[in-house]
Amino acid sequence: MKSVWRESNQFTLLPEASRFLPAMFKVVSQAQDYILVELYLMESGKLATRVCNALIAAAQRGVTVLLLLDGYGAMGLSKEDRHRLEAGGVALRFFNPLGFHSLARNLSRDHRKIVVVDGKVAFTGGFGAVDEFLQAWYEIAIRIQGPVVNDWERLFRQLWDSRLTRGTGKTWLVRNLPDTSAAQRGEEGMRGRVIWGRGYRYQAIRHSLYQRVSSSRQRLWLCTPYFVPTFTLRLRLTRAARRGVDVRLLLPGSKNDHPGVRYASQRFYQRMLKAGVRIFEFQPTFIHAKFVVVDDWVSLGSCNFDHWNLHWNLEANQEIEDRYLADEVGELFKRNFASSAEVNVGEWAKRPYPQRIKEWLYGTLDSLLARLR
């Protein structure tokens, strides 16, 4: 499926779980025909219980509910919850469960986050159904209406009905869903496209980002929880900063879920800072969101823009070309910069040796992992 720009969409930015969770649960509770949910992370707990309850309630009132989870990311979903979902009428499938196949196959994960309801509304972002999203992690999502919803639905349908998924949910269920594409025409709105990637096999997200970074003119603000970018991306970021673009990175501070990844990412700070890139470390909580604004272009979704995501995972982002939405995302960045500590180039150069040793250790490990093929 090719990524196509479509006009006349409506996008609503939903920063923080306190906004996107109620919005999603409301749409799910109002579903009439079908609900499609695709997640990387789902672990038994308070949020997963709420998700299960909402999906089962919909299935019980006759809505077709398909839940597609990554076979690794959902390992924390208990047998009880799986049985409860299936007994409640939710069709459940898993992408590529771990097995005795090649390392490459086991490393390929479905990292996408997609919710589609009745072919009319979709959501994407960095969310999952784990309790950390309730408060401990900062996350954002976007509500989507318009022609691009069909593209999100098509992504889901193709994967559900593919050789890569396993489970009791019948693959043919997606073929029986009503055709809602006609419901998406004719409203005023914004230009957007769904862009996706399948590791090294299909790299549209990577190429789109590279191209935008290289052609950036004024601002390039990027938020990722795991700043371990490819060499090409690092080069393009520093080049953009050197030619006068306002390049800023919003990254996790001391509150993060993988300190090793943070050390690996900090080995790039010196070079970035010297090139004029400004680095902000978010202080209130772990920032798990993945979004970027380059001039009037926004990309938001599952992709961390790191070499691991770009090389192995199935990823999907919503791209939007719209000045007003880009400014709204810019304002969100500004609020988050204000809650961050900016890394000072002079002070960073004087950081202590134990810190440098950790950067070297985790950086070496990261480089080795990047060579896995």
Ligand SMILES: O=P(O)(O)OC[C@H](O)CO
């Ligand atoms: O892969 P992400 O970006 O959804 O984050 C998942 C976390 O790493 C789990 O600890």
